[in-house]
Amino acid sequence: MFEEYPLSKLIDVPISLIPKPLYEKSIDFINTLPFDTLPAFVLWSSDLILTEWPGVVKVEQRNSNKSKVATFVVLAMALRTQPDALTLVLTNMKERPTYQGQDKLPVIIWMMAQASQGDLSAGLFSWVQTLLPLVVNECCSSQAIDLILQFVEMIFSSNPEARAVLLNEPVRHGVRLIPPCSFEMFVRLTFPTPSARVESTQRFEAIYPLLKEVALAPDISANALKQIFTFSSKLAGGQGNPALANGATAIAISVLTQNVDCFKQWDVLYKENLEASVALLNELVDEWKDHSLKLSSSSSDTLTVKHAMNSFRMKNEKAITEGVANPSLYKEADQSCKLISRRLSRGIGIAPLTAMVIAAAGGVVEAGAAHALIYLARSKKSFS
Structure with a gap:
């Protein structure tokens, strides 16, 4: 079965062979069971399947052990009905020798695919926790990587609402679907050096935008943002x-722009990653119109950014005065810091003006539209 079917078709085996009334009756029965019995069943049944994988059993033994077919059937139904029966035992699976080895991947991915039919976020959570590290650690063949990518591609393509579902449920069991450490793994896989590009690189690039959205989905904790800023700034x-x-x-x-408090973390890392700091400052200057509203949405945010720029300038001045070996980077950074500080200090600030425009319009003007009106007004040197 696993040799003859691609994953897109394999996912429906053996469920597609079961009469619908029987399937529905079985699902009803599974739903009556105490949930805490299901994770243990998942481990028991998958252990049974994998113990004799991949087909080392003699033919006569196979014929006398038809119960294994039933195990596949019930395991598939249990995973589709209660996907967390799998996500809660992922750690156990990673630690047990039974589940080690690339030859076991087809069955493990088949199990994850069953769980994803009941819950897309359970599928992505399983992929990130179990399969992504295998690719990063370079312990997979090209065939295994292809199967691993087939699975995550299927998660995104199987449901037209996949993006909305994953963005609305970015956390599972108190853990982000894509935690900062996993996001860093994925970024490195998506952007390898030109000489390290392989056939799978384009496939990582194709799914990168959505996975980035999920990793940075709203309500992300300040600590997670701090971790993401730390690795990305490096x-x-x-x-x-x-x-x-x-x-x-x-x-x-x-x-x-999502959390201005990350400027404080930047201040700590500034000199350690000077080239990166220069790149970030230049980007902020070049795209100021796109980011200014978020960076000055409140007086406290504006003060936080101003304080960071002042601190950066002090570091720049000290380094240049002390005669560092390469002062050009500090000088370039200082020019950007000056520009950003100047823009933050213009007029009464964009945030109060935005609030005034929205209030004057009875609250019907969106912040973006208010920002545009203010920009036009300033360009004419008048505001009424």
Whole structure:
């Protein structure tokens, strides 16, 4: 079965062979069971299947052990009915020798595919926790990587509402679907050095935008944002990889605009990652119109950004005065800091003006429209 079917068809085996009334009766029965019995059943049944995988049993033994077919059937129904029966035992599976080895991947991915039929986020959670590290650790053949990518591609393509579902449920069991450490793994896989690009790189690039959205989905904790900013600000320095630098810079800017308190973390990392800091400052200057409203949405946010710029300038001045070996980076950074500070100090601030415009319009003007009206008014040197 696993040799003859691609994953897209394999996912419906053996459920597609069961009469619908029988399937529905079985699901009703599974739903009556105490949930805490199901994770144990998942481990028991998958252990039974994998003990004699991949087909080392003699033919006569196979014929006398038809119960294994029933195990596949019931396991598939249990995983579709209660996907968390799988997600709660992922750690056990990673630690047990029974589940180790690339030859076991087809069955493990088949199990995850069954769970994803009941809950897309359970499927993505399983992929991130179990399969993504295998690719990063370079312990997979090209065939195994292909199967691993088939699974995550199927999660995104199987449901037209996949994006909305995953963005609305970015956390499972108190853990982000894509935690910061896993997001860093994925960024590095998506943006390898030109010489390290392989056939699978384009497939990672194709799913990157959605996975980035899920990783940065709303309600992300300040601590998670801090971790994401830390790794992205380091990668933004380039390291001889322009694609990785650009991708990491975009992530770091997104984090800064999502939580201005990350400027405090930047202040700690500023000199340690000077090239990256210069790249981030230049990006903020070049795209100021896109980010200014978020960075100055309140007086406290504006003060936080101003304080960071002042701190950066003090570091720049000290380094230049002390005669560092390469002062040009500090000088370039200082020019950007001056520009940002000047823009933050203009007029009475964009945030209060935005609030005034929205209030004057009876609350019917969106913040973006108010921002545009203010920009036009300032360009005419008048505001009424």
